Each structure stands twice: as structure tokens, then as C-alpha cells.
Amino acid sequence: xxxxALAEEAAALDAADGLAAKRAEFDLDDGCVYLDGNSLGAxxxxxxxxxxxxxxxxxxxxxxxxxxxxGWWTAPERVGxxxxxxxxxxxxxxVAGDSTSVNVFKAVVAAIxxxxxxxxxxxxxxxxxxxxxxxxAQSAARMTGCRVRAVDAADLAREAGPRTAVVLxxxxxxxxxxxxxxxxxxxxxxxxxxxxVWDLCHSAGALPVHxxxxxxxxxxxxxxxxxxxxxxxxxxxxxxRALQDRFDSPLPGWNSHADPFAMAPAYTPADxxxxxxxxxxxxxxxxxxxxALDVWDGVDLAAVRAKSLALTDFFLRCVEAYVPxxxxxxxxxxAHGERGSQVSLRCAAGPPGGDVxxxxxxxxxxxxxxxPDILRFGFTPLYTRFADAERAARVLADVLEGVRG
Amino acid sequence: xxxxALAEEAAALDAADGLAAKRAEFDLDDGCVYLDGNSLGAxxxxxxxxxxxxxxxxxxxxxxxxxxxxGWWTAPERVGxxxxxxxxxxxxxxVAGDSTSVNVFKAVVAAIxxxxxxxxxxxxxxxxxxxxxxxxAQSAARMTGCRVRAVDAADLAREAGPRTAVVLxxxxxxxxxxxxxxxxxxxxxxxxxxxxVWDLCHSAGALPVHxxxxxxxxxxxxxxxxxxxxxxxxxxxxxxRALQDRFDSPLPGWNSHADPFAMAPAYTPADxxxxxxxxxxxxxxxxxxxxALDVWDGVDLAAVRAKSLALTDFFLRCVEAYVPxxxxxxxxxxAHGERGSQVSLRCAAGPPGGDVxxxxxxxxxxxxxxxPDILRFGFTPLYTRFADAERAARVLADVLEGVRG
Numbered sequence: 001x002x003x004x005a006l007a008e009e010a011a012a013l014d015a016a017d018g019l020a021a022k023r024a025e026f027d028l029d030d031g032c033v034y035l036d037g038n039s040l041g042a043x044x045x046x047x048x049x050x051x052x053x054x055x056x057x058x059x060x061x062x063x064x065x066x067x068x069x070x071g072w073w074t075a076p077e078r079v080g081x082x083x084x085x086x087x088x089x090x091x092x093x094x095v096a097g098d099s100t101s102v103n104v105f106k107a108v109v110a111a112i113x114x115x116x117x118x119x120x121x122x123x124x125x126x127x128x129x130x131x132x133x134x135x136x137a138q139s140a141a142r143m144t145g146c147r148v149r150a151v152d153a154a155d156l157a158r159e160a161g162p163r164t165a166v167v168l169x170x171x172x173x174x175x176x177x178x179x180x181x182x183x184x185x186x187x188x189x190x191x192x193x194x195x196x197v198w199d200l201c202h203s204a205g206a207l208p209v210h211x212x213x214x215x216x217x218x219x220x221x222x223x224x225x226x227x228x229x230x231x232x233x234x235x236x237x238x239x240x241r242a243l244q245d246r247f248d249s250p251l252p253g254w255n256s257h258a259d260p261f262a263m264a265p266a267y268t269p270a271d272x273x274x275x276x277x278x279x280x281x282x283x284x285x286x287x288x289x290x291x292a293l294d295v296w297d298g299v300d301l302a303a304v305r306a307k308s309l310a311l312t313d314f315f316l317r318c319v320e321a322y323v324p325x326x327x328x329x330x331x332x333x334x335a336h337g338e339r340g341s342q343v344s345l346r347c348a349a350g351p352p353g354g355d356v357x358x359x360x361x362x363x364x365x366x367x368x369x370x371x372p373d374i375l376r377f378g379f380t381p382l383y384t385r386f387a388d389a390e391r392a393a394r395v396l397a398d399v400l401e402g403v404r405g
Numbered sequence: 406x407x408x409x410a411l412a413e414e415a416a417a418l419d420a421a422d423g424l425a426a427k428r429a430e431f432d433l434d435d436g437c438v439y440l441d442g443n444s445l446g447a448x449x450x451x452x453x454x455x456x457x458x459x460x461x462x463x464x465x466x467x468x469x470x471x472x473x474x475x476g477w478w479t480a481p482e483r484v485g486x487x488x489x490x491x492x493x494x495x496x497x498x499x500v501a502g503d504s505t506s507v508n509v510f511k512a513v514v515a516a517i518x519x520x521x522x523x524x525x526x527x528x529x530x531x532x533x534x535x536x537x538x539x540x541x542a543q544s545a546a547r548m549t550g551c552r553v554r555a556v557d558a559a560d561l562a563r564e565a566g567p568r569t570a571v572v573l574x575x576x577x578x579x580x581x582x583x584x585x586x587x588x589x590x591x592x593x594x595x596x597x598x599x600x601x602v603w604d605l606c607h608s609a610g611a612l613p614v615h616x617x618x619x620x621x622x623x624x625x626x627x628x629x630x631x632x633x634x635x636x637x638x639x640x641x642x643x644x645x646r647a648l649q650d651r652f653d654s655p656l657p658g659w660n661s662h663a664d665p666f667a668m669a670p671a672y673t674p675a676d677x678x679x680x681x682x683x684x685x686x687x688x689x690x691x692x693x694x695x696x697a698l699d700v701w702d703g704v705d706l707a708a709v710r711a712k713s714l715a716l717t718d719f720f721l722r723c724v725e726a727y728v729p730x731x732x733x734x735x736x737x738x739x740a741h742g743e744r745g746s747q748v749s750l751r752c753a754a755g756p757p758g759g760d761v762x763x764x765x766x767x768x769x770x771x772x773x774x775x776x777p778d779i780l781r782f783g784f785t786p787l788y789t790r791f792a793d794a795e796r797a798a799r800v801l802a803d804v805l806e807g808v809r810g
Contacts, residue, residue: 027465036469043465048457055456055693059635060432060448064441064771072636099684101658102507127670132659132684135672139657143514143548150670175668222685230464231477231688252544253506254537262776263580265532265555267540279504279537280629283636285690288460366469371667 001321006390013314013386019307022382025295026228033388033395035367038202038342038378041228041292050291054284075290076234076255076281077273082293083223083236086301087200088210093238095276096223096286100201100235101132102251103220104168106276107237108140109250111166111195111218114243120165120194121146126153130174133199137168143250153180157188164194171209172202172340175370177332179203179340183214190215201225204236206341206380207308208301211238218243226341226380229289237276244272253278295382307381308341311389315343315377318393327400331374342378344370350400365395406726411795418719418791424712427787430700431633438793438800440772443607443747443783446633446697455696459689480695481639481660481686482678487698488628488641491706492605493615498643500681501628501691505606505640506537507656508625509573511681512642513545514655516571516600516623519648525570525599526551531558535579538604542573548655558585562593569599576614577607577745580775582737584608584745588619595620606630609641611746611785612713613706616643623648631746631785632701634694642681649677658683700787712786713746716794720748720782723798732805736779747783749775755805770800 014020027043034042058066067073080094123141125134127150141148151159153169160167167189172179182198189196198219203209205226211219219238223229239247254260255277258268269275316330328345347353357369367377377392419425432448439447463471472478485499528546530539532555546553556564558574565572572594577584587603594601603624608614610631616624624643628634644652659665660682663673674680721735733750752758762774772782782797
């Protein structure tokens with residue numbers, strides 16, 4: 001198809017897009033095509049005013065009183081429940097705070113502690129995991145007398161067995177954008193008598209997740225990608241309600257105590273999601289995230305998913321139309337059921353991928369590069385337009401060929 | 406002494422105060438005497454503009470580029486070094502991030518791993534510790550085959566013995582304001598062949614600390630009290646340079662990897678303070694803290710300490726002058742060498758302490774209450790005036806007696 005035809009198609013798709021109005025809620029301009037929301041989500045416009053109020057009034061004027069009067073103390077659960085709605089968790093099971101890595105540690109250790117480690121001493125990790133999950137799983141295993149075995153995600157359901165205590169899986173592969181089968185793997189792991197810990201970093205806010213319905217045991221994820229919570233925004237931890245009474249945290253900080261202000265020498269864990277808390281919550285970051293989550297009010301994740309797939313389909317078509325054969329190949333699955341909300345292109349020939357991305361960014365198309373040869377383009381349905389996808393493919397072709405005539 | 410004489414003395418002390426000008430750098434007004442900076446420091450005026458720029462420009466406009474262009478990626482070490490100057494640590498040994506509780510876990514586990522746990526399996530914790538330290542020490546001990554023994558802080562130097570792996574001490578007792586002997590305990594613990602972990606929550610920014618000179622092994626602390634970093638601001642971790650090569654973190658997140666963007670399946674720890682990092686840094690909170698630390702530029706901690714002691718001395722004199730005998734008793738040591746930067750008064754008779762504090766706050770004197778009967782008043786030398794101390798004592802007397810004639 002010609003450039004003109006694709007541009008026209010993009011315009012038609014944008015005109016028909018039921019989520020199009022959402023873009024105005026973000027601080028974006030037409031000078032840049034931002035396709036790195038899978039690394040750092042764009043700024044929701046409401047955040048600046050909210051954080052100015054949190055700093056100037058809540059901290060500056062009310063000071064210590066804000067722990068009660070501004071609801072600071074309960075923010076981790078309150079924000080957690082807002083995230084919960086986006087990942088299929090009924091209220092009272094998600095708590096926001098700490099980094100993803102710290103939450104992986106809590107979840108994996110707690111999952112191991114739910115099993116009899118005399119008979120089950122194996123932590124399965126998907127072999128292509130984002131590195132921190134693997135490193136932290138290793139530490140969790142070392143500290144509980146278990147061992148880690150890396151297995152291709154496609155084989156996890158089959159490999160979970162009588163020695164398996166926990167299976168830690170990335171819902172979407174950060175490098176390739178491959179979506180793993182959450183319901184299927186969860187059911188198989190459960191049938192094998194083990195627990196699942198799902199890493200939702202690249203799926204929360206990108207597509208519907210049904211933690212409760214699919215029977216996931218634990219989940220963790222970050223909030224600075226598709227949830228637009230800001231750089232290093234607090235992560236979250238989901239503990240299935242049925243397991244909360246037995247959730248035995250390796251980080252039993254005072255915020256998870258049943259009566260924290262009793263300042264008791266002995267630890268008595270709180271009930272519910274609060275048990276996943278550790279130290280004093282990072283209020284500024286947490287309330288920036290809270291404000292960022294306002295963009296989700298009234299948003300249907302099914303519509304988000306439909307647009308995401310349409311965007312990535314369309315981008316792939318544009319790439320195929322514009323980029324000469326053989327210069328890049330997509331490593332993101334074509335099948336919708338196996339695709340997250342990003343497209344990863346391997347630079348098969350021509351200039352090194354890192355240089356390609358640098359030039360793309362110079363020309364206003366912002367994705368990112370993952371060694372050794374992957375160009376990543378994230379499609380955030382709330383603010384990415386079909387016209388952006390078309391332009392990105394066009395600029396990519398320009399960069400790969402040298403400027404076209 | 407009469408009220409008039411004490412008020413006059415306060416005015417003279419304020420007029421002679423070399424730190425008096427610092428108060429203007431904080432968002433404070435004369436309507437309130439804020440004596441809860443030992444729980445949440447007041448807002449430094451520079452924070453609001455800085456955080457507006459971080460949100461609006463660095464995140465909003467530069468987005469992902471800010472990890473490099475705005476120096477986000479190296480903020481934990483950069484901010485860490487600024488804290489380091491205030492606690493006697495040469496550059497390269499302090500990293501900012503995570504909560505205090507999470508850092509206690511890193512430090513205690515790492516300290517245990519530096520010992521031969523076959524012969525040393527004991528973690529000594531001061532018996533009056535802030536609860537989270539004790540809870541987390543218990544978890545660290547449980548996960549490393551050790552046990553925790555609670556010992557009166559005054560006895561720690563003597564009790565550290567051949568079974569002791571680590572001694573975890575609060576530099577200043579959060580309840581009583583008692584300052585423990587960092588050089589003495591550190592030397593004794595070292596002589597016993599064990600390691601120290603110092604909790605500096607109530608001393609960092611309140612008085613001079615000399616971690617390097619005194620030979621401390623590890624230290625942790627929060628930054629939202631005397632360092633005014635904001636509610637739930639990132640904590641910090643100090644690892645003595647000589648131990649950094651052997652620092653074996655139980656939370657080896659990807660940010661502590663020698664080459665994080667290699668995304669390598671195998672963990673290779675970074676050198677130096679970076680090894681204490683875990684996940685993606687909480688940028689908004691970290692840069693609010695960075696801005697808050699500007700108030701320390703050019704400040705001599707010896708002057709801070711001198712004013713702190715003068716303030717607490719003066720407050721105690723005012724309390725003695727105004728409050729009828731027997732209504733409150735100070736549980737904060739009189740000896741300067743044993744006093745932090747707060748005064749804790751036990752309500753010995755009369756209305757319950759919680760009610761007294763509620764009424765104090767209603768009348769514009771903000772301290773806090775710790776069960777069962779302790780009124781805490783924190784004296785932050787950078788912004789507390791002698792006149793504030795006098796007024797606080799006067800209002801306290803009013804509250805305790807009913808309004809005086």
C-alpha cells in the first residue's frame with residue numbers, strides 16, 4: 001500500500017477511535033511520537049496540580065496531620081485497590097509500595113513458605129525473564145533452601161512438577177512483547193500443587209488481566225509503564241485473598257503490623273493486603289501515581305486491548321509497506337493471543353540497532369533499544385494514535401534507507 | 406524564673422543564633438510551633454519548584470531521556486553522597502532509596518554474611534529499638550539461621566561476644582531521645598569480632614555523626630525527619646568502603662548489577678555504593694529529597710548540635726518554670742552526651758497524654774504522642790527558635806492546669 005493510502009487509513013482509524021479523547025489527558029505534543037510508554041509512561045496532565053497540592057498544602061501546611069487528615073496512612077491500600085480494578089482483583093488484595101524487585105522478593109519467599117520445602121524445593125523462572133526477577137528469585141531460593149530452574153515460558157505448564165514450589169512468570173516478555181498464557185499456566189501450576197507469581201509489569205494497563213478469575217496466587221508489577229505513574233513509581237503486590245492469612249512476609253516492617261502505633265516489640269501481622277506493606281509509604285510518589293490513575297476512570301480494558309491490537313497490527317503493516325524486505329524482522333508474535341502491547345523489531349541488516357534508535361529519537365520517534373539488536377516500540381492505547389504508528393514506520397524506513405527521495 | 410524573663414531570654418538567644426536565618430528557607434509561619442520535625446520535617450521552600458520542574462519538564466517533556474539527560478539514573482548515589490557528608494561518610498559509601506525497613510534487611514543480612522555463622526549466630530538488638538528494626542532483624546535472623554537477642558542498649562558493648570554476628574543499634578532512642586555511644590559501642594563490637602548496623606533515623610541531620618572515623622560497618626536511616634525529605638522520603642544505606650567488595654545483598658535487584666542494561670541472566674554485582682541499590686529508583690521522591698538537602702549547604706553540624714542542646718536545655722528550664730511539679734517528668738537524659746535532639750515528657754498525673762497532645766496541637770503546638778504516656782517534642786535546629794521552645798512550654802502548662810489566670 002502507498003504512503004498516502006496508509007496515512008488516510010490512519011486518519012480514518014483515529015477518527016473512529018473511541019479512546020481518542022483520552023490523549024488530551026496527557027502532556028503530549030505533535031512534535032514527538034512517543035512509543036516508549038512501555039518503559040516510562042507519558043505524564044497525565046492531572047499529576048502536576050495534585051503533586052503541587054501534596055507538597056505545598058498537605059506536607060507544607062498540614063505537615064504531620066496529613067498522615068490522618070489527608071489519608072496518607074491508608075494510601076497504599078487505596079491506590080492498590082485502584083490498580084486492582086485494572087488487573088482483575090477485587091478490593092483488598094493489592095497494595096502499592098516499594099519497587100518491583102522488592103515485591104518479587106516478598107511474593108516468591110511467601111509463596112515458598114506456603115509449601116513444604118522438604119518435598120518442594122524448586123523455583124521455576126521463565127528463561128527469558130526480565131533480569132531482576134531472576135536475580136531476586138535466586139536470592140529468595142538461596143535464603144529458603146530452594147533452587148532456581150530456568151525454563152522456557154512455553155514449557156512452564158509442563159515442567160511444573162512435584163518438586164516445584166513456585167513458578168515466577170512475566171506475563172509479557174519485556175524484550176519480544178510475547179504474551180504468556182496466564183490462565184493456562186496458572187491452572188497447570190495449581191494442578192501440579194505449586195504457586196504462581198505473575199509479573200505484570202508489561203501487562204498492567206496494557207490489556208485485561210483477570211487475577212481473581214484466573215486463580216493467580218501472587219502478582220507484582222510496576223506502575224510507571226502503561227499505568228503512567230512516573231519514573232520509579234511505587235510497584236504493587238497482589239496476594240490472593242484465600243492466601244492472605246498465611247502470607248508470611250520476609251519483610252515484616254512496622255507498616256504491616258496489626259497495630260503499628262502500639263510500637264510493640266513482638267510482631268503481629270495485620271490482616272489483608274496491609275500485610276504486604278513494609279516501611280513508611282513513599283507518599284509523594286504514591287500520590288503522583290494516584291493522580292495518574294485518574295485517567296483510567298471509566299476506561300474499559302477490553303477497548304484498550306482492542307485498540308492495542310489494532311495499533312500494533314497497523315504498525316506492522318506500515319513497517320512491511322515502508323521498510324525494504326530483510327532490514328528488520330518482528331520478534332513479536334503475530335497471533336493476537338500471544339502479543340502484548342509492543343512491537344519489537346530485530347535489526348537484521350544495516351546499521352547497528354543502537355544507532356538506528358538514536359537517529360529515530362533525533363527525528364522525534366521515541367522507542368528504545370535492547371541489546372544486542374532489538375528496537376522496541378510500545379503502543380499505549382490511551383495516547384497513541386494510528387497516525388503515530390504510521391509516522392513511526394515511515395521515519396524508521398527513512399532512517400534505515402537514508403532519507404528517501 | 407518568670408514568664409517575662411524567660412521570654413526575654415528566648416529573644417536574646419534567638420537574636421544571637423547563628424542559624425536563625427535558616428528558618429526562612431522553610432515553609433513555616435508563626436501560627437504554629439512545629440516540634441514534630443523528628444517525625445516529619447517541615448517543607449523546605451525549594452522543594453515545590455524543583456518537583457514542579459521534575460514533573461513538568463523532566464518527566465513531562467523529556468520523558469525517557471531524563472534517565473540520562475536529567476541524571477535520574479545516578480540520583481541514588483548522588484543524593485547518597487550528600488547525605489554522606491551529614492553523617493561523616495566520605496563519598497561513594499551511601500546510597501539513597503527504599504524504606505528504612507528494607508535497608509535494615511539489606512544491612513543485617515549482609516552483616517551476617519560477613520561472618521562465619523557456624524560460630525556466630527546471634528544478632529543483638531537494643532531492647533528499646535524502634536519496632537521495625539526488631540521485626541526485620543528477626544526476619545533476617547530467621548532466613549540466615551541466626552537468632553535475635555534483645556539487650557539494653559547500655560549493655561550492648563559488654564554483651565557482644567564470641568557468638569555475636571551483628572549488633573543493630575538505634576543511635577537515638579525514638580521514645581526517650583537517649584543518644585547511644587556510637588564510637589564506644591562500635592569499638593567494643595568490633596573488638597568482639599562482630600559488625601555494627603547503626604540506625605541513624607533520629608540522628609542524621611540532628612547532630613554530628615562520624616561513621617567513617619568511628620569505624621561503623623553499616624548504617625541506615627530515614628530522611629524525612631531532621632533531613633526534611635518529605636513524607637516517606639527514600640531512606641539510605643551506608644556500607645563501609647572496606648566491606649563493599651564483600652557486601653552480599655539479599656535484594657540483588659537489577660539496579661545493583663555491574664551492567665544493568667546488558668540484561669544478563671546471571672547476576673554480577675556492581676562495585677561500590679551502587680551495590681546497595683535494588684529496583685528502579687523512586688525519582689520523584691528522591692529529587693524532592695535532593696532539593697530538601699539544599700538547606701544543608703554550608704551548614705556546620707557542630708553548630709546544629711550546639712543549638713540543639715541549647716534548645717532542649719532551654720525548653721526543659723521553661724517546663725520546670727511553668728509546669729507545676731509532678732505533672733510531667735522528662736525521660737530524656739540531662740547529660741548532653743546522652744541526649745538526642747528531642748525532649749520526651751512522661752505525663753505523670755492529670756489527663757491522659759494522648760488528650761494532652763491533642764489539645765496542644767489544637768492550640769498550635771505540634772509534638773506527638775507515643776503510647777502509653779509519652780509526649781515527644783522534637784527540636785530541629787534549622788528552624789526551631791528559642792521563642793518556640795518557650796511558647797511550647799507555656800502552652801503545655803496551660804493545657805495541664807487548665808488556662809492559667
